[in-house]
Amino acid sequence: MDNSPRLGLGQKRLKNLMIYLGFGIIAGAILALPSVALSLLCRNCKFFNLAYGDQMGLTAYLVLLFNVSMGLNFPASVVLSLIISAILGVIFYWVIFKPLRRHGPLVLLIASLGLAFVIHNTELAIWGPNPQKYNIPFETGLRLGPFIITPIQLAVIGLSFALTGGIFAMLRYTGIGRAMRATADNLELATIRGVDTERAFIWTWIICSATAGLGGVFLALITTLTPWTGFITLLFLFSALILGGVGNLVGALVGAMIIGIVSECAGILSALAPYKIAIAFAIMFLCLLIRPSGILGKERGF
């Protein structure tokens, strides 16, 4: 808060803007990792997974289970939950998405909606609608210029960007990354050339589900955790994806930052404050009107 009486109105406004910008960067950072991972999942599996947001939420709730209900320490809870999340992802793939693949992307979309619904209501049934908090030591914020930021928030931002970079590195430099790219570009050709496409799919689900989980935990740390958190985040994620260009991972990153910053900064106008989602969506809607392929996208989507 500004407690210096000698600042003029213009400077106060600027400081205000900086604070909102800061929120925006944090929001962008939180969205970045899941956006890139979702983009990867959609590109490899060729459909929009509407259960992704709830996969994020579910893992966050699992951490709650271990950390708060069972008293496990926080890091261990997170690790355990990520592993379960990854396993669940593979199960979803085997039981739901792989057998339905032959019906095409629209049916897969419907199925993912069903899954999202099941997860959402499971959370609602077990934990109820109220916001939840983790059992972690309270921290005081550090001052960084006009911002007050806690070490955890810093860690989240740093980790988000680092892991996003990790995904890019994996895709470019590892064998499984190459397999994923080949499978995504042309499934038939990849199969003919002997790429283990099944392995590529399974690892896609493992990595993207675990990343979703981590993203969910970050989200729960910085904002609140309710059964709706996952679904609402999903809307932001898809706005980021479409803005950046579906199928383009760098685009997803760029999209996430833009959506994060713009929707937070819209909060400056108090009339718009509750409409952050609407802003993100308006951006996406405009994008579809003007340039459906997004900022960085190719013409035909996946």
Add this chain to the structure above:
Amino acid sequence: MTSFIIGIITIVAIYCILVLALNIRWGYCGLLDFGVAGFFLIGAYTSAILISAPSESYLFGVRYTVGYGLSWPIGLIAAAVTSGFLAFIIGIPTLRLRGDYLAIVTIGVAEILRYVAINEKWLTRGVQGIRNIARPFESSFPAASLASDIILLVLTLSILALFFIIASRLYISPFGRVLRAIREDEVVTSFLGKPVLSFKMLTFILGGIYMGVAGALFAMYVTAIEPYQFIPTYTFLMWGCLIVGGSGNNWGAILGGALIMGLFVQGTRFLPSVAGQAQLIPALRYIAVGILLIVVLRLRPRGLLPEKAIKTEETQ
């Protein structure tokens, strides 16, 4: 007891209109609409704002009046118009693109409409919602009476029947033929000289009109609406009904609506709720529907009543 049963049939019929509308969009034309709740909401609120008695609402200390006290046919027509118009607006950029995009946009639009309903108190009275929505002929038959329930039931069933007939005739008409062609292969249909975008848009708007009218009926049924009644859960339930009942088949839509909405949602009211966990039973019902949807997709994707093949000579 009679009143209770009449009430259940009425609300199930209203949901059946929604499922029918969804069938027109998805079953006929392959348009993926995940924003049913949004069209429902806009129909309900338009009607409620127009026909409820004036009531006050406060926003930032300024007093607003919501409600114009108009008659119920105006409510129905206005609901149809606004909902159809919403479909038009959404359709312009998204119907040109792949189906998945329509899905995402409709989800978002539905949620944003709900946020608008929550926040724009001057228009919708926010979370308090709009109360005392007048039923048809309320001066002669007060809302709490059996007669009022019966009137609403008759109105709802009449509209359902009318919409059903329209939908069925559309299915076997050349218009319906083009829709089914679009659903299967848009490109070929285009090369046969059909302006695909127009057909999609008309279908989308028609679905919107149905959903808006259903919303208006809903507002009169519950006589008090508020934003929480239009959460995405209801969109999802409609999809469950359609997939289970059989997409592409209007009787399937009715069957699915009656089955799932009738049994699952209303019927399980009779089960005792587990003490202290008010959320548990409703959530379990929805979980069951979700799992049922996935199971049906995997094992019997065409649903209980699959689409009927058309023997063109017989329809002449």
Add this chain to the structure above:
Amino acid sequence: MLKAEGIVKDFGGLRAINHCSIEVEKGSIVGLIGPNGAGKTTLFNVITGMYKPDAGRVFFKGEDITGLRPDQICQKGITRTFQISRELKIMTLLENIMLGFKDQRGEKIIRGILNPASVKEQERRNLERSLEILEAMKLYELRNEPAAILSGGQRKMLELGQALATGPEMLLLDEPTAGATAAETAMVVGFIRRMREEQGLTILIVEHKMEVIMGICDKIIVMSYGEKLMEGSAEEVRQNEQVREAYLGRGA
């Protein structure tokens, strides 16, 4: 009748068509041949509106139709078929054909719902014509079956029938005998001749089967690497050195 001038089409870094110009006279049957990847189907796609050319124009009966949508081009009188036949599998054969007719009053939503006598009358006439077409193609018995059950050659026939239903002035046929048996091929060739003789249709046909092309075409255009290599009568093409090289180098 059809004139394509200076068409250029690029995909990403690849030039699929490189300043190609062709002309098809009214009432003629013209063959379009060339090794795989020569750009024949791409040219079809540009002419019929699936792609906008990066340069060049397309004229039909003197009118500039460049950049129109596929459905608009069909309304102008050009109908095409596809290399891998894309009939609508779930719909019955009869429905597939009935779909093709132009200016169906019942396709307007209000009239479709009300189904007045004018719509019924038109449907009846279209139905009769559809049955005629199906009978000519020896598909009459299967008319109420879903198109999914057809064999490769039968699918091509159905597609041809569907194209005929649109009442075109010009047909662009993309490998109409692919996957057809010898008998079916002969039937298709017979049809193509009849369509020109009885209905005065102009036909541009992409084919790989030399005997088909040589047999019915008035003129043959040869494409290679996105360019027009040469054009001429069947004899001229057969003798041409460059054409032989193009094919030998890549195989038909």
